[in-house]
Amino acid sequence: MAWPAPLWHVETVGSTNDWLKAMAREGAAAWTVVRADSQSSGRGRGGHSWTSEPGDLFLSVILPPPGNRPLTLLPLLAGVAVAEAVRERGAKAQLKWPNDVLASDRKLGGILIESSTEGQGPATIVAGIGLNLVLEPERLGEPLRSSATSFRALGLTPPSPDDAASEVLARLFVWYHAFATGGGEKLRAAWRALAVDWWGRTVQAGAAVRGIVRDIDARGALILETEGGRRIAVMSGDVREIRLA
Numbered sequence: 001m002a003w004p005a006p007l008w009h010v011e012t013v014g015s016t017n018d019w020l021k022a023m024a025r026e027g028a029a030a031w032t033v034v035r036a037d038s039q040s041s042g043r044g045r046g047g048h049s050w051t052s053e054p055g056d057l058f059l060s061v062i063l064p065p066p067g068n069r070p071l072t073l074l075p076l077l078a079g080v081a082v083a084e085a086v087r088e089r090g091a092k093a094q095l096k097w098p099n100d101v102l103a104s105d106r107k108l109g110g111i112l113i114e115s116s117t118e119g120q121g122p123a124t125i126v127a128g129i130g131l132n133l134v135l136e137p138e139r140l141g142e143p144l145r146s147s148a149t150s151f152r153a154l155g156l157t158p159p160s161p162d163d164a165a166s167e168v169l170a171r172l173f174v175w176y177h178a179f180a181t182g183g184g185e186k187l188r189a190a191w192r193a194l195a196v197d198w199w200g201r202t203v204q205a206g207a208a209v210r211g212i213v214r215d216i217d218a219r220g221a222l223i224l225e226t227e228g229g230r231r232i233a234v235m236s237g238d239v240r241e242i243r244l245a
Helices: 016-025 071-088 161-182 185-194
Strands: 007-013 033-039 057-063 094-096 100-103 106-116 124-131 202-205 209-216 222-225 231-234 239-241
Touching: 007 016, 016 033, 016 057, 016 106, 016 124, 033 161, 057 161, 071 094, 071 100, 071 106, 071 124, 071 161, 071 185, 094 185, 124 161, 161 185, 185 209, 202 222, 209 231
Parallel strands: 007 033
Antiparallel strands: 033 057, 057 124, 094 100, 100 106, 106 124, 202 209, 202 239, 209 222, 222 231
């Protein structure tokens, strides 16, 4: 297929998401893409910095507004696309809610969905995707050294950033079409199948919420069952498994 919008390649930017949001303000169309060789101010969810050295994948794409579909499912959609592409390359990727791509229990990639509005027009939605291809975790400081991985660190031949980008974008385009035309149930089923095996286990969400993982709902929220049997929907925040004695 021919990609429906411009594909940009730049050497260095502060952030591919910021670069593409600026392009959107100048009229860039949906599905416009930018890939950078490196970022000087790469970031993940919650403003966390993202190590952005040459050789890894730093990619952003403008997504079309999904009509009446929930925007909160988009991080899960992008995660499924990345995990499928990674698995085709031999890494046993799993998804950790809401936006982490793991391999061997370490972070291989991450998703950052940002939306902004200008005047009365529809929101601009930018999906940022970072994927560690050649990163050497031992060069990082703690805690990243013990929590990050890459294709190379897993003993796999890393794809080139261009190959990785094309494989991720192809799956992102297909999954977005399925989501926009058919709803979110197929997407949620795919996400569950790729998720870390925390179903029925106790996790901590943020600083105060603890419960047993039961499901993800139609909005992509994580459904936890608290000690008193009440079910609550968690829409954002870091989640970690609690090892109970």
